[in-house]
Amino acid sequence: MTTPAAVTARGLSFAYGERQALRNIDFSVAEGSAHGFLGPNGSGKSTLFKILSTIVPPQQGNVSMFGIDLAQDPAAVRRRIGVVFQSPAVDKKLTVLENLRYAGRLYGMPRAELDRRSSELLEHADLKDRSNDRTGELSGGLRRRVEICKALLHRPALVLLDEASTGLDPAARRDMWSLLKKQTGITVLFTTHLMDEAAEADRLTLLDGGAIVAAGTPGELMRMVGGQVLEIEAQNPLALAADIRAQLGVDPKVVETMLRCDGPRVHELVSKLIDRFGDRILRVSLAHPSLADVFLHLTGKRFVVAPPEEPKKKRRRKE
């Protein structure tokens, strides 16, 4: 890739006491691209996000953003990034416009530039007629758009989004992405556990247990599975797997109550399975691989997403 990197991370590790949240992460994000980090809860996405947004410094390894070392000069990094958090960061008691004004003042924007930029963004976000409404009165989707306007206000070169579309309906999620895509040349780095949102990425990094499982374009990742995915639901999956292995010479993976086979010719197995084991099979499905299948293929674990956790109060730790 010839495009210069907006973000480069090398050997990034982070632990909360004994618990290792990130393990030796390496990645780079091309300027102007949308890069997604996909992983289930506890995969390390949020910790990675906290480091990239300069909230916590890396414990090991380094991150460079536009050539600036994040640990050495977080203030210079902050000026170049816009951050959208999972939990809302707008002041609900203030109006949409006031939220933007205070944010702009924190970035030292001159008033005229701030007014011009706010008006332009509110236009993009289709929020112009709501600019004097208090953000507490807006729907979740509209409030999220205000957050994105706030993050884009100072014309950052990189926008970081942490599970930003959690809780939004599909239409609000589409609005959010269309607003982001109106910003030309901007690099977007986002974390998500939503498969359809992950597909918005030019490149994706799959995380599990704080480590990178795979990286590539969504298409490349799906090709890792190869062909199609055959799922067989059975009453006794372990016994059935053993018989399939013995009689058909294929090796299905047992995942909970399901058997899975993937590969270029798995569709040929369907009729053989029905002929030989029809009475033992509850359901057979054949589909193109999804990103969830890629995750399963690479980790052997289902991509399960628990409801968002309440932030736990950790014991205060000094660095």
Place this chain on the structure above:
Amino acid sequence: MTSPTPVRTPMLTAALALAHREIVRFLRDRSRVTGSLLQPVIFWLLFTGALHGSFKPGGQDYGSYFFVGTLAMIALFTAIFSTITVIEDRKEGFLQGVLVAPVPRAAIALGKILGGTTLGFSLGVLFLLLAPLAGVPLTIGSALLGLAVLYLVALSVTGMGFALAWVMDSTAGYHGIMMLVLMPMLLLSGAFFPMEDAHPLMAWVRWCDPMTYGVGALRHALQEGPVVGIPSFSVCLLGTAIFAVCTFSLSTWVVTRRSARDAV
């Protein structure tokens, strides 16, 4: 993309934006405004109504004695209720947006403290307008001196409130500290009743209470006639100034410590 603006937003620009927000939020909260305006008046009426016949501290009318104490109470209570918003800002997520902005962290403390101090001071000014009704005669000189002292007292207690609120996880915890530490500080300070004839141990403890000096300075500035049982005006003023410097330094220190807690 390079930016023509300096890397860090100047401390005062950011702090003034945050202080302005505090004031706007206060004015939008109708119940908070009503409570802040009426609570001192009601306290003054209740205490004075109940005690004026039976209690004459140093031969002085209790109404005028407690009037000065009420000013200190306004500064303290406003400081408490304005700095408790630090915990709300953290919980509601507003703070995380400030933490990722290119502002010096001390600006967060300065903004909150300036906002809270301005509120406490302004409410004190409004209450001071009632001084003639409460039997506290004011001259321009005494009013100006009183206001200057009031600002310093408000600054010192808001700084203390910020440092406490920053390290607290919950508003309930902060209320606990308020009842355990802040209320006794107010009671020991001589705001409600004189302490010179108190039990020797308590009389000693009050010298460790920084609010004693704030209330003392206010009495020197505003009270008619001699002020007995408290150190000189300069000592009281110095004590209050030292307290303000300490609480402000403590606030900027707690806020500049980066820790994993910020991520929560």
